[in-house]
Amino acid sequence: MSSWTGKVREFGLRNLPPERLFPDSQPAYMTSAIYLFGALTIGSLVVIIASGSILALKGPAWWHVQSIGHFFNSIHLWSVELFFFFMVIHLWGKFWMAAWRGGRARVWITGAVTFIIAIPCAFTGYVSQQNFDSQWIATQGKDGLNSLGVGAFFNPLNFGQMYSFHVLLFPVLVIGLVSLHILLVRRHGIVPPIPLADSVGPVTAKR
Amino acid sequence: MALVREIFLMVSSIINLNGTPHYVHWHFFLMSVPNVVVIVLMFVVFGAALFLRAPGSKRPGRHK
Amino acid sequence: MMRVRLSNAELNDAASHYDGPYRPYDIIKEVCVATGVVTLIALLLTIFLSSPDLPPTTIQTWSRQMPADFVTTAVAELDGSSDTAGYGPPYNHASSGQHVFFIYLEKWLGVSHPVNSAYDFVIAPLRAIPDDPSLQAAVTHYVHAPATEQAAWTGAYSTALAKASSNPKGAVALPAGNYGPVAPMMSSLLALAQSGGLDGALLTSKQFYQTDYTKPLLFMEDGSALSNRATYQHLQGTQWGMMNETGSYPGQVWLWLYTFWYQVPPFTTSEADNADAFVMAVMGLLSAAFVLLPFLPGIRTIPRRIPVYKLIWRDWYATDGAASAPPPPAPKRAPRVAKLRQAS
Numbered sequence: 378m379s380s381w382t383g384k385v386r387e388f389g390l391r392n393l394p395p396e397r398l399f400p401d402s403q404p405a406y407m408t409s410a411i412y413l414f415g416a417l418t419i420g421s422l423v424v425i426i427a428s429g430s431i432l433a434l435k436g437p438a439w440w441h442v443q444s445i446g447h448f449f450n451s452i453h454l455w456s457v458e459l460f461f462f463f464m465v466i467h468l469w470g471k472f473w474m475a476a477w478r479g480g481r482a483r484v485w486i487t488g489a490v491t492f493i494i495a496i497p498c499a500f501t502g503y504v505s506q507q508n509f510d511s512q513w514i515a516t517q518g519k520d521g522l523n524s525l526g527v528g529a530f531f532n533p534l535n536f537g538q539m540y541s542f543h544v545l546l547f548p549v550l551v552i553g554l555v556s557l558h559i560l561l562v563r564r565h566g567i568v569p570p571i572p573l574a575d576s577v578g579p580v581t582a583k584r
Numbered sequence: 585m586a587l588v589r590e591i592f593l594m595v596s597s598i599i600n601l602n603g604t605p606h607y608v609h610w611h612f613f614l615m616s617v618p619n620v621v622v623i624v625l626m627f628v629v630f631g632a633a634l635f636l637r638a639p640g641s642k643r644p645g646r647h648k
Numbered sequence: 649m650m651r652v653r654l655s656n657a658e659l660n661d662a663a664s665h666y667d668g669p670y671r672p673y674d675i676i677k678e679v680c681v682a683t684g685v686v687t688l689i690a691l692l693l694t695i696f697l698s699s700p701d702l703p704p705t706t707i708q709t710w711s712r713q714m715p716a717d718f719v720t721t722a723v724a725e726l727d728g729s730s731d732t733a734g735y736g737p738p739y740n741h742a743s744s745g746q747h748v749f750f751i752y753l754e755k756w757l758g759v760s761h762p763v764n765s766a767y768d769f770v771i772a773p774l775r776a777i778p779d780d781p782s783l784q785a786a787v788t789h790y791v792h793a794p795a796t797e798q799a800a801w802t803g804a805y806s807t808a809l810a811k812a813s814s815n816p817k818g819a820v821a822l823p824a825g826n827y828g829p830v831a832p833m834m835s836s837l838l839a840l841a842q843s844g845g846l847d848g849a850l851l852t853s854k855q856f857y858q859t860d861y862t863k864p865l866l867f868m869e870d871g872s873a874l875s876n877r878a879t880y881q882h883l884q885g886t887q888w889g890m891m892n893e894t895g896s897y898p899g900q901v902w903l904w905l906y907t908f909w910y911q912v913p914p915f916t917t918s919e920a921d922n923a924d925a926f927v928m929a930v931m932g933l934l935s936a937a938f939v940l941l942p943f944l945p946g947i948r949t950i951p952r953r954i955p956v957y958k959l960i961w962r963d964w965y966a967t968d969g970a971a972s973a974p975p976p977p978a979p980k981r982a983p984r985v986a987k988l989r990q991a992s
Contacts, residue, residue, distance in 0.1 A: 403673035404666055406964035408641035410633040413682070420682035424690055441701060451699035455690045461902050462622070463686075466630045473956035477942035479663025489939040496902060503900070509702040510894055513878050515861075516869040517885070524746040524924035526757030529738035534866070537859025569666045570961040575654045575952060599696050601896040605882060612911050614888045618898040634959045641963070 392564050400563075406570050414467035415562075421460035422555060426548065428453040433544050437507055457499060464492060476568045484565060487558040494554060498547035504533050505540045515539075656948075700894045702877075707850070707864060710873035711841035715814045718841060719834050721871035723809065725765040726830070727802035730870040733765040739866070740764070746925035754925070761862065769867050773840060773849040774833060783836050786829035793828070801828035818842055885910050906931055 431449045432440060440446035468488065477485040504515040515533040522528040532538055606617045654662070711718040724730035728742070736743035737754045738761045745754030774787050790798060808822045815821055820838065822831070840846045850864040868874050875884075883889035890907035893899035909915050909927045919926050942948055951957060958965065 400675060401673060402670040405669040405671050405967075406961055407673075408637050408963045409960045410636040410638050411630075411960055412638055413678075414633065416678050416682035417686060419679055420684075420686040423683045424686050428690075447699065447701065448694060450701075451694035451697075452690050454699045455693040455697075456686065458622070458693075458898060458901075459686055459689060462626060462629075465902070466626060466633065469630055470633065470960070472941075473951050473954075474960060475659075475948065475951040475957070477948070478660050479665075480660065481663075482942040485942050486939055489941070493935055493939070499900065499902075506701075507704065509704050509874075509877060510700065512704050512865060512868070513874060513883055516865055516874060517883075517890070521924045521928055523735075523738060524754055524922070525928055526737065526745075526753035526755075529757075529760035532761065532860070532862065534862040535860040540859075566666060569663050569668075570964050571659070571952060571955075571957050572654065572662055573958075573965050574652055575659065601697055602700060602702075602894075603896060605892075605894075605896045607882060614882075616882060616892050616896070616899065618893070618896050619891060619901050619904075622898045622901050623904075634956065637963070 393560065397566075398563055404567060404569065407567060411466075411470035412567075414463050414470060417463040418460060418467050419555070419559075421456050421463055422551070424456040425453065425460055426552075428456060429544070429548075437505060437540060441507065453502075457502070461495070461499075464495070468492065474568060475571060478568055478571075479565065481561075481565050481568055484558065484561045487554055487561060491551060491554040491558060494547065494550050498543065498551055500533075501539045501543035501547060505536065505543050507536070659952075697897075700897050702881075702894050705868060705873050705877065706844070707841050707847045707868060708844040710868060710871060711838055711846070712818055714871070714873060715818050715820050715838060715842075716809060716812050717872045719812075719820050719838055720806070720809050721867070722770055722834060722837055723802055723806050723830070724870065725769040725867065726771075726833075727799060727806070728766060730765055732763060732866045732870050738762075746922045748922065748925045748929045763863065763866060768863055769850070770833065770837060773846055774836060776849055777836060777840060780836070783832060786832045790829045790833060797828070801826070801830045805830045805834070905934070 428449050432446070432453060435443075435446060440450040471485070471488070500514070500518060504511045504518065518533045519528050522531055522533065531542075601618075608615050608617060608620050707718075721730065725733060728734070732739060734742045736745040737757065737759050739759065740763060741759060744752060747754070771787060771791065774783060777783060790801070793801075804825050805822070805827045808825050808827070809820070812820050812822050818838075819835065837846070840849070847864060850867060851858045851861065853860070878884055878889065879887075881894045882892050883894070885907070888907050888911065890910075891899050891901055891903040906927065909930060910923060915923045915926055937944060937947075
């Protein structure tokens, strides 16, 4: 197969055949409720994007002057709180499962980077509110960024720039990272349990 | 529509979070009560998730 | 069951494939139900708790409610003693900025958003006021005066401001003194601010459309208007403010570790002047460790040392599933023994 398209198709089918991409069964060890928190995080992201899209449709001043706008702003705020809430619990669960085992380091890495990128994404949202909160957060946040020398290139006091980052650039990054994370999970499967025979503590036998 | 708006405004004013904030202050630790509530809730939900089973999961011995 | 200490490689090998039993699962249904659950929770929180929206401070409201503070700040901008005037990069060369040991990123990346506090906040807005020849003469007089004379005027004015009083019309009354052209300049600037004109004047640039609020925000931050509101709402750095929200709403709880460092030495003591740079450096290192956790010996074995996993997979360990799972890797000598047996 010499064409680029063919190579991409072969790569896709080899790593993510349809039954792995859209499975209708799961390993029998997945009984704990902790496994729900990845899906809850994705659900939160869907609500963030939907409510954020409505806010973007009507422009940044709408929610200050219309109560229906304030309603959607509230949904956007609470879905962000829920996103971080569920994501951190998902992270705690995956840590205690040592979910990076079996070649899944990239799954952990993409998840961790998503968490880190979500923080400045939320920051740009807070400084785009056009109220007292955004004035204060911007004037304080600028000191941290200026100490790194990047304050003029990523300027929290520049509403236009922050709004663009928040509505387009960071969401593209977050959605891209989450998609990669999910595809890697589907590629490698959910990590099997740690063998019960494993003992890292008082050693009874050593290999 | 006006009635819906009235009901919404009534309900949303039942719990008004725009008042004077309260804080948990212990030595140099100073955190707002709502933030403490969120963090405590996270630990509680995590703990519950460790003990609970996902919907549709069966107890040992009932599945193949 | 005999417990053995599996190596990291053996543990990874055991986790790289699964040949055990499966059960039915609907992935799309799960994501749809999860989205529905989150939507419901967000709707309930919205209906009962809404969201905060404290109106912004404007230069107009600041100058009307706190005229003495406004004029004090304006004089500080004029004589170069304000925080913005002494900030350093990216606004000016007044200092070298913050650094971490020998790393001076702020200085190396330079003045990339220049702000001249005297010109941008005072001289330029006053120059734009039309039909006031006496004001323009005062501004010209100040601009062309020697630096020592300028400092004498602003110094006398600042000292007198400490004893100033505000009248009901919002003007600031000072005792008599030798303030030179500074007095008419300040009273005109105050009147411009109280009319709302200074908000617009500080936003103007060569373009018609404006989105950069750097100048008005820096000017307000140099005064007490924003700071007083922030102190009341517990948003100051010393109040763990970074993770707080106005009112009784939960804030950016995920910033807890970032804000923690600002409360402890050496960030509050020996490195207080470079606290922002040091906190950023520490958080950068911790973030890198977080991302690369699977490769960190000691850290990556914590889940094995504290077996929370036994709770998560207790059903699996209790059923036939665990017994039918692939056994732990065989001892290293086994293949040689097998080959010897095959050979004999």
